[in-house]
Amino acid sequence: MKLEGSHQLEASRERVYQSLVNPEVLQRCIPGCERLERTGDNTFAATIRAGVGSIKGVFDGKVRLEDLREPEHFRMVVEGKGAAGFLKGSGNLDLEQDGDFTRVNYSGDVQVGGTIASVGQRMIQGTAKMMATQFFTCLGAEAKTEVGEPPPQHGFFRTALRWFSGWLKRFFRTGRG
Amino acid sequence: MIPAPFDYQAPATLEEAVTLLASDPDGAKVLAGGHSLIPAMKLRLAQPQLLVDIARIKSLSYIREEGDQILIGATTTHYQMESSELLQRICPLLSDCARSIGDVQVRNKGTIGGSIAHSDPAGDWPAAVLALDAELVLLGPNGERTENAGDFFVDLLTTSLMPGEILREIRIRKPSGRFGQAYQKVPHPASGFAVVGIAVHLALNDDGSCRSAAIGVTGVGTKAYRAQAVEAALAGTNLDDNTIASAVAHICDGIDPNADLYATGEYRCHLAQVHARRAIQAAKTKAQ
């Protein structure tokens, strides 16, 4: 499955880039990310509770950043598996400065296997788009804060994006489900 | 059907249901007709800890008039909607929409509230309640609030329902004056879900011109939406064929259309245009 998109964030390219490769920011912004630990140079281990509505699953996986050319480009390689199946993918992220804004263009290929692949055709693309939107919306909020400022609380964008609220709350709480 | 383990409660009142939901806002799920949740549980893609079955709360199933509104209880089945003499008479869009859902077995079990709360991107009800500017009554631990249908559908399978809230009632202003409605749908050959579904409510002036048009679209985007550009292009016109044809060209404006094995995004938008045109024409005819 091809994934492509573009998001405009209100921050400098350097700032956006720094946020994108910062595991703490990533953990806060990847929807459902419960754990993101550095395991080596540019490699991380993650636990993500991903999904939409009542449909969700826990994925354990690895994230690797490659081909880093600050502040314009890097490549992300992701691998995760859980009871609902597995996903594997890699994609390029390219950052363009546009006045006060930074445009992030991403394009990648994701392979999905297991139950989600065999029953989720109608929803996978939409879910991916939705998660990307959430991710970049969060990232935009993170990147806007000045260097040295404390990171924004989740409540910030929860309020800003009221329509995410029920969904996100469920993701940020622990417990099976 | 071999789901993951779960608990089951069938409260007698909605208030009890709300309390049960509040006891485990992460793990509890409301069960109504079960036609979306149960298949997901069967695949173990949904693994709720607790099912709160509201289908047995009798007082939640009704269709009645009250003042200038039609009130519909959340657990009213598609079949009840389809066969309601009241709806057929005063708001036929609702019974037409119901008739297009799934098959007889699905319509006998599935509920309007369940379908709206699930917000399936290809569900039929979201298009209809959007076109009718429905008000949705939500009951939660902090009491009741209402939400316009237009604000309710947030994204794929995502609504503005807060954890612990239950959709209790759908309220629709009784259509009045000169009006016409239609629901047009292309069902997916396997699932019966809408590849595209178009709900149209046209209000006409006495001279036959279009006072306002409301068009709900499902199946095309990640959530149902109102085709505002089409509505704007119709309002105030005399709804001649050329006007309708050029208006529906905007049916996908601002939407990144869904694609699946059956239909690419491009074809989906084409189908949406064709069926929007047909639905508008049908609604216009009914309004004569």
Added chain:
Amino acid sequence: MPDNYVGQRVKRTEDPRLIRGLAHYVDDIALPGTLHVAFVRSIYAHAKISNIDTSAAQTVPGVVAIYTGKDIAEKIGPVPCASALPELKVPDHRVLATNKVYFVGHPIAAVVATDRYAARDAVDLVMVDYEDLPVVTDVEEAAAGGPVIHENFSDNIAYKLTAGEGDIDAAFSAAERTVKQRILHRRLAPIAMEPRGVLARYFPGEEELTLWSSTQIPHLMRTQVALMIGIPENKLRVITPEVGGGFGSKLNVYAEEALLGWISMQLGKPVKWIETRRENIQATIHGRGQVGDIEVAFKNDGTITGLRYNVFADLGAYHQLLTPAIPTLTGLMLSGAYKIPAIQINITGCFTNKMATDAYRGAGRPEATYVVERALDLVAAELGVDPIEVRRKNFPKPEEFPFHTATGLDYDSGDYEAALDKAQQIAGYAQLREEQKKARAEGRLIGIGVSTYVEICALGPSQAMPAGGWESATVRIEPTGKVTILTGTSPHGQGQETSFAQIAADQLGVNLNDVTVIHGDTGVVQYGIGTFGSRATAVGGTAVYVAIQKLKEKANKIACHMLKTDASKVSFEGGKYSVQKAAAAAAGTSDPVVPVGEAPAGALPEPQTEGRSSLTIQEIALAAHIAKELPPDTEPGLSATYFFEPKNFTFPFGTHIAVVEVDRETGDIKFLRYVAVDDCGKVINPMLVDGQVHGGIVQSIGQALFEEVVYDEQGQLITGTLMDYALPRAAHIPEFELDRTETPSPVNPLGVKGVGEAGTIGATPAIVNAVVDALSPFGVRHLDMPIKPENVWRIINNDSRTV
């Protein structure tokens, strides 16, 4: 032969139990202490299994045992393949994956627990580590040297086969014209309403294993499973209770069947597995799956002089029972209903990282009929003539039968013109073409599609079959006069309990309700082959018929003895042996109706035979069991067994005409008419024949317009449920206008041919031909199935992209 029941629309005697929910399928059989099995299946299409950790799964309460391929690979023999093709590569197909997985759904481990829920919960906790390997899903890529699936082979080509008669090269070099078309046959999932299921019970004391399985071939399965798990064949009993459809998918021996038997022997307890629908789509065989080029050489007057089909057959990762043989059936039927002097098929059968293909309703023949019937339309289009004209031009005449084809077959009997004439007349063909012209002038897109098919049924002579092509029957009249038929053709929805009873009731002159047909229990029924290839009536029914004649010979002998006369003076009619009138008068006997005599308690009532001029066959049966009044050297009892070996296949045929209209704006396809005239030889029960034709056409509509098993490039099966895999529904089906011609087969005494697959063979090309015809104003000559509205829309809008 009296015709009281045969030829009548007798209601199925099976139906009352089925429609009241009183029938017993495998899952309805509950044995105390039964354990339940659930499978861990691969989520990768091709991967090395680096580790399987069952420790968490073992802790689920109720889990009794977990078996993995490493534990048991060597203890159970390989899943059998019965096709013996020259130089066929046969991979070692173990019941559970050992080191590698080869397709999504490949069983990796079996979890046994005290209930289904525990077994399923534990499946989620079996941790399998995979190292994924390159995947090949496209059959042509597999043939061209994609990643090699089975390491012990040098490539993915399982076999290559060339067949046919006549000088094909000469035919093409001398051809006045030729056409060529690449044609796809997508993979289809058979989707029997009842998925597979197995219940196994081992009695350690008696050392007896009983397997209840939803299968079409209980005896063949008994033999194969006995060999796989090492139990004497006569200690294994296979029972097929009610079977809810198979369509060929249960003409197989599956890993799960042997494994369940073996597990029951290990644990000494009953074990059950009922396939889920998702497993059914992943791990029950698929049908079709070919891509090929059809080429036709013909004269300017439409005479076909040569036909060549180069085809790649997508076999999947392993061979199931008949996997490699299916494409060879395609080769056999490439002459269609036509005289074609030179025919050649070149098959390349390839391994891919998918579930195996095998027999699905028609099994190789629909592919042949489809390419031939599409090719005939291409010829007609090339010549600018009506497709019917080309067909008539190339039909063999009725007097040319038996008709030898360049595929090596001898068609038994046929009158192809008659069926075509009748279909044309019912459809009002000439008028339809007029209406089509008018509609086109108005901008409407109406299409008329014709298919004049021939199929090969009554499989078949043993010489042509991998494991015997005969069929068996035992017919017995019990002391009370009830008739019992034991047939080796174990049905799965065909209605043999009714049709065989009709044959027997007429032959024995008894009431239909007095006949019981028993099948599907190897502990009760003599060895038989099974129900597939439209063979049950023509081969199994004939066995019943001949067994009855044998039984009647003996009954006749007893009757003569009891009536104290000789065979020349006795006739059998209406269930009675009677002394002919003149002889009766001479002997001074009358013909009173004498009831069966009184008998002391506990003894059988003895028939009163003194002074009788006639005896019912029931009375003779009773006498045969009491055995006090038998002729010398006559064995007691009244029973006969016959094993019928057919000398040839049968060749049913017919004409299907579909009329469709295409929505110019959306590409949607709507049926306006559907006419089918089928000739399946003599008809035992027209209602059963109509039912078979209905179901077959419906499955054809599915293939033509909706169905397709889709694997993505990584081998993920993405049409994994019936939410995405589109089966035809009632709303998709037009009213069928059915009729018949009746050309008896000379191959069997009943004159029957078979009809189980006619609909799936005849209808698919008629439907596609109709849609192509509707779109011919756009220059369309061919469309691949399933014909999706989007593709039609693109064609109408002059857009060559297809999806």
